[in-house]
Amino acid sequence: MPCSPQVQVSRLIEDRLLWILAMDEKMTPLDCLLPSGKQRICLIILNQPLDKDHLHILWSKALLRACADGAANHLHNITAGDRDSFLPDYISGDFDSITAEVKAFYADKGCKLIETADQDLTDYTKCLAIMVEEIQKRQLQGSHRLEVNTGLEGDWCSLIPVGGPCQTLTTGLKWNLNNDVLQFGKLVSTSNTYEPTDPGKPRKAVTVTTDQPLLWSMGIGKNGE
Amino acid sequence: MPCSPQVQVSRLIEDRLLWILAMDEKMTPLDCLLPSGKQRICLIILNQPLDKDHLHILWSKALLRACADGAANHLHNITAGDRDSFLPDYISGDFDSITAEVKAFYADKGCKLIETADQDLTDYTKCLAIMVEEIQKRQLQVDTIVTLGGLAGRFDQAMASVETLYHALSMTQLPLLIIQGKSLAYLLRPPQTGGEYRSGGGLVQPDSSRWTLPDTHHWAQMEPE
Numbered sequence: 001m002p003c004s005p006q007v008q009v010s011r012l013i014e015d016r017l018l019w020i021l022a023m024d025e026k027m028t029p030l031d032c033l034l035p036s037g038k039q040r041i042c043l044i045i046l047n048q049p050l051d052k053d054h055l056h057i058l059w060s061k062a063l064l065r066a067c068a069d070g071a072a073n074h075l076h077n078i079t080a081g082d083r084d085s086f087l088p089d090y091i092s093g094d095f096d097s098i099t100a101e102v103k104a105f106y107a108d109k110g111c112k113l114i115e116t117a118d119q120d121l122t123d124y125t126k127c128l129a130i131m132v133e134e135i136q137k138r139q140l141q142g143s144h145r146l147e148v149n150t151g152l153e154g155d156w157c158s159l160i161p162v163g164g165p166c167q168t169l170t171t172g173l174k175w176n177l178n179n180d181v182l183q184f185g186k187l188v189s190t191s192n193t194y195e196p197t198d199p200g201k202p203r204k205a206v207t208v209t210t211d212q213p214l215l216w217s218m219g220i221g222k223n224g225e
Numbered sequence: 226m227p228c229s230p231q232v233q234v235s236r237l238i239e240d241r242l243l244w245i246l247a248m249d250e251k252m253t254p255l256d257c258l259l260p261s262g263k264q265r266i267c268l269i270i271l272n273q274p275l276d277k278d279h280l281h282i283l284w285s286k287a288l289l290r291a292c293a294d295g296a297a298n299h300l301h302n303i304t305a306g307d308r309d310s311f312l313p314d315y316i317s318g319d320f321d322s323i324t325a326e327v328k329a330f331y332a333d334k335g336c337k338l339i340e341t342a343d344q345d346l347t348d349y350t351k352c353l354a355i356m357v358e359e360i361q362k363r364q365l366q367v368d369t370i371v372t373l374g375g376l377a378g379r380f381d382q383a384m385a386s387v388e389t390l391y392h393a394l395s396m397t398q399l400p401l402l403i404i405q406g407k408s409l410a411y412l413l414r415p416p417q418t419g420g421e422y423r424s425g426g427g428l429v430q431p432d433s434s435r436w437t438l439p440d441t442h443h444w445a446q447m448e449p450e
Contacts, residue, residue: 144413147253150262154407162387205251208413213394215387217410218254 045071068127069093093123154219172206239292249413270296273374294318318348
């Protein structure tokens with residue numbers, strides 16, 4: 001059925017408007033630097049002198065943290081005295097900037113080193129591609145994010161592999177699992193609790209990445225308990 | 226129009242990031258007990274002594290409420306003096322636990338009684354199946370199905386409750402929680418496989434044939450030296 005030009009134009013506008021609304025990107029750019037900010041972030045550090053305040057707040061919030069090549073030198077330098085609290089999930093790049101000493105340090109600590117030799121793309125682009133892949137991988141592995149900040153939470157929690165072995169990765173627990181296999185007779189996480197937070201700070205969410213169904217249970221405390 | 230490699234990577238990343246946001250499984254287990262909690266719930270009550278506070282807050286929020294067999298006895302008991310405000314939408318089970326008096330009381334009040342004779346499945350599982358069907362039939366927007374009771378009392382019955390959590394994985398996409406006393410149990414779902422579109426659900430995988438990550442597959446993870 002032929003449409004009058006106006007109807008056609010209207011539909012066109014509708015489609016575009018619908019597209020724009022679907023595309024609507026509400027964004028608070030500086031939320032990530034706000035201690036009270038709610039955005040969930042991942043962090044990539046580039047090869048530049050680092051701002052310590054920015055580093056600390058972004059690091060504390062980030063679900064994943066990575067260095068692009070020589071960024072690891074800056075990180076190593078600026079975190080002297082507390083380096084174990086600032087271990088990146090991975091360092092990627094062509095490794096022409098990172099020093100041998102820094103590279104060995106983070107390798108010993110278990111940080112992934114991913115060499116990306118492609119010369120058409122910058123270290124940053126390649127680092128970002130890996131970051132996206134890692135986020136996606138964790139999502140595909142069934143990543144759960146449990147908010148435990150209602151105020152009703154008790155003081156215990158557990159992960160019990162009732163159905164069978166589960167390879168499990170967690171954050172936000174006092175005793176996290178680092179791709180360990182939970183299995184009766186081998187390792188079961190009971191009497192766990194939440195990662196301690198500074199007084200007045202909200203509790204971080206517990207994230208659980210699992211390849212099999214995994215039973216989460218938690219205590220319920222009453223007000224005042 | 227040919228794009229520079231960096232622009233291609235950016236577009237790729239955008240698509241993936243949007244997809245990742247759609248995949249995220251965020252859950253606040255104790256939201257249902259918070260007066261200010263936003264989750265829309267349905268309530269199943271099992272055959273256990275009931276916690277009055279939990280009952281009241283869950284009942285007030287629930288879009289549908291059901292009792293599994295003898296749960297109706299406990300409900301009848303604990304709501305003495307105000308029973309008309311606590312009439313379940315249905316009571317299901319093999320009716321070997323509910324007393325004749327309680328059964329007659331709720332029948333007279335117009336509550337549906339649904340006999341479920343299957344001996345391979347527990348009253349809980351059967352009650353859940355009816356709940357899922359009813360939610361679909363009524364086209365209800367529900368975030369979580371909450372179960373009151375099921376974790377205490379006989380050990381084998383507590384294990385049977387966990388078994389129902391496993392059955393639930395194939396019965397519904399909705400999270401199923403069990404709350405009793407000071408404990409909550411929630412089975413974390415394993416990763417979804419395949420790219421299904423679920424209406425109202427949010428699991429949409431991108432058409433991955435359009436995109437390939439540039440050169441990531443030859444990026445080798447370095448072994449620690």
